[in-house]
Amino acid sequence: MKAIVMRAPGKPDVLSLQEVPEPKIEKPTEILVKLKAAGINPIDTKLRQRGTFYPDQMPAILGCDGAGIVEAVGSEVREFKPGDEVYYCAGGLGKSGTGNYAQFAVVDESLVARKPRSLSFAEAAAAPLVLITAWESLYDRARLEAGQKVLIHAGAGGVGHVAIGLAKLKGAQVCTTVGSPDKERLVRHFGADEPILYKQTDFVQAVLNWTNGEGVDIAFDTVGGKTFFDSCSAVRVYGDLVTILEPDPALGNLKVARNRNLRISLELMLTPALMGLESAQKHQTEILKQCAAWIDEGKLKIHLSQTFPLEEAAEAHRLLETGSMTGKLALVIDRSKRLTII
Template sequence: MKAIVMNTPGTPDVLTLQDVHDPKITTPTEILVKLKAAGINPIDTKIRQRGTFYPDDMPAILGCDGAGIVEAVGSAVTHFQPGDEVYFCAGGLGKSQTGNYAQFAVVESHLVALKPTSLSFAEAAAAPLVLITAWESLYDRGRLEKGQKVLIHAGTGGVGHVAIQLAKLKGAQVCTTVGNPDKARLARQFGADETINYQQTDFVQGVLNWTQGEGVDLAFDTIGGKTFFDSCNAVKVYGDLVTILQPDPSIGNLKVARDRNLRISLELMLTPGLKGLINAQNHQTSILKECAKLIDNGQLKIHLSQTFPLAEAAAAHQLLEQGSMIGKIALLID
């Protein structure tokens, strides 16, 4: 099969299209998927730059998100059959025989859900990681409840645009940060009640104005760095702050968080896969199933900004690394 292969960490140029052996079903619970599209996420570019989680397994095929058609199933698989259209977040972290920048992938069946019928394969492939990340951050880590006020950073980004919609589905009021008026208009289309252009306004002051000086019940940080520490000032006393980035103690400290008695949560949706936590993986698959229903009911949308053919994975990485991305990018696979 054709696949985008990475032989060493580095610039996007290390991603090359090569012929590799087709993956084979090796356990009774696996399925073989003929991939039609693969999502591209920031974790892909970070792994490409720094190296994989499994450096002894090089070369590697990247890509955690995939969507395609079931080609074959293991002997113990009863809930999928050839011809089913599916989507999933699995592999792509450097482990041998995994990764979705390829024409085929073998995946454990408990990680796979039926694709939302209303989405194209490209849209579906762009969805799993951000759906799970936003869901776990808001609902599981942040314990978001109806009527609460939430700050979501980067509301038109891959995770942010999904998070706005999930927060609104829970009955929350949403404030989000954006970088320009066009993004503000798009964020409101996703459901944001309030937008703050961080280029023109200090977002902390903007949040305090919006909440009459109290702060939000929950802040969701998708940016990291100084933004994480500044967000502590935008959360109400005894509130929640969830981040998907690792806080850097060289940039700030948690004195404000401690003074305000904040509950801080770290979200890494890759943990179940890296640690082999089956129950947690099943929970993530249940999120994909529930989101598929919401998508097909018209209650949740995936904003796919651009697609690239598989052979142009390097160009897709270059675009993502430029920053200020709206929505998601996907690779189309013949």
């Protein structure tokens, strides 16, 4: 089969299209998926730059997110049959025999959900990792409740735009930081109540103005760096601050957070996969099932901004690394023409 292979860490050029053996079902609960699309996430570019979690198992096929059609099933598979359309977040961290920048993938059925019927394969492939990340951050870590006020950083980004949708589904009010008027219009479309143009406005002061000086109940940091520490002043006393990035102590301290008695949570949706936590992985699959229902009911949106053919994975990485993306990118398998979504 054709796959994008990474033989050593480095710049996007280390990704190349090659012929590799097709993966085989080895366990009775596994399914073989003929991939139609693969999502591209920042974790992919980080692993490409610094090396995978399994450096002794190189070369590697990247890509945590996949969507496709079930080609074959193991003897104990009960939920799926050949021809079913599925999506999932599994593999792509460097372990041999996994990864979705390819024509086929083998995945345990416990990690797979039926694809939202209303989405294309490319849209579905763009969804799993960001849906799980936003759900776990807002619902599991911060315990979001109806009526609360939430600050979501980078609301036009991959995680941010679905976080807005999930927060609104819970009945929350949402303010979000964006970098341009175009992104302001986009996040309003996703349901944001109060976009903040952070390049023109101090977001902390804007949040305090929006909440009558109290601060939000929850701040969700998808940016990291100094933004994480600055966000402490925008959260109410006894509120929650969740970040998907590791705080850098060289860029600030937690004095404000301590004085305000904030509950700080670190979110890494890859933990269940890296630690082999089966119950947590099943919880993530349930997240995908529920989100698929909401998507098909028109209650949740996925914004796919651009697709690339499989052979242009390196170019897709370059675009993602510019940091100016809205929504998500995806690789489309077995199609030579690039598509830009308006």
